[in-house]
Amino acid sequence: MKVIVAVDSDWGIGYRGKLLQRIPEDMKFFKQMTLGKVVIMGRETFESLPGKQPLKDRINIVLSKHKCFDNKKVTICHSLNELFFELEKYNNDDIFVIGGESIYSQLLPFCTEAYVTKIESKYVADKYFVDLDRSESWTPVTASSPHIYQDIYYRFLKYIKNK
Numbered sequence: 001m002k003v004i005v006a007v008d009s010d011w012g013i014g015y016r017g018k019l020l021q022r023i024p025e026d027m028k029f030f031k032q033m034t035l036g037k038v039v040i041m042g043r044e045t046f047e048s049l050p051g052k053q054p055l056k057d058r059i060n061i062v063l064s065k066h067k068c069f070d071n072k073k074v075t076i077c078h079s080l081n082e083l084f085f086e087l088e089k090y091n092n093d094d095i096f097v098i099g100g101e102s103i104y105s106q107l108l109p110f111c112t113e114a115y116v117t118k119i120e121s122k123y124v125a126d127k128y129f130v131d132l133d134r135s136e137s138w139t140p141v142t143a144s145s146p147h148i149y150q151d152i153y154y155r156f157l158k159y160i161k162n163k
């Protein structure tokens with residue numbers, strides 16, 4: 001299982017139910033990485049998607065504890081147990097955890113690779129990702145050179161879980 005996330009310089013990921021920043025090249029990278037794959041998200045993240053529509057050409061799995069949450073276009077799991085049962089159908093390499101905060105924190109222990117877009121600015125945030133640079137469990141293995149969008153610098157990094 002892999003995780004993909006965009007963080008600011010404090011590892012902030014969201015504010016008031018929204019992303020901190022939308023960088024077109026990062027959106028493109030996210031699409032490229034997840035197309036044709038399985039994406040796992042929390043109900044809040046699902047409802048923040050444009051038009052509350054599933055991500056196209058991907059198997060969308062949404063976690064919600066509410067039995068009344070219903071959507072025919074996605075697979076709904078009501079617990080991590082249900083999720084892991086559902087995931088047995090798929091190749092582990094094709095599974096991406098895409099947020100938000102609560103789903104990242106519960107599933108990070110099961111992930112072996114992390115694709116992190118690191119934005120070198122600090123935003124007001126109320127949701128965070130674990131700081132992988134301070135974690136003894138993760139090692140950065142690749143980092144792109146800085147990219148720029150408007151006045152924002154960002155890099156694409158890959159981390160792997162230590163064995």
Ligand SMILES: NC(=O)c1ccc[n+]([C@@H]2O[C@H](COP(=O)([O-])OP(=O)(O)OC[C@H]3O[C@@H](n4cnc5c(N)ncnc54)[C@H](OP(=O)(O)O)[C@@H]3O)[C@@H](O)[C@H]2O)c1
Nearest residue numbers: 006014017018019042043044045063064065099100101102
């Ligand atoms: N920067 C990024 O890359 C990135 C990516 C994605 C999201 N985000 C941001 O993250 C924020 C949202 O994060 P969040 O933590 O508030 O919400 P979230 O993780 O997207 O969704 C939380 C919801 O997921 C469900 N859930 C969580 N754990 C569950 C479990 N074990 N079993 C069943 N259902 C479970 C619950 O839904 P019910 O309430 O229905 O039970 C819970 O309220 C937003 O600001 C969003 O923009 C950032």
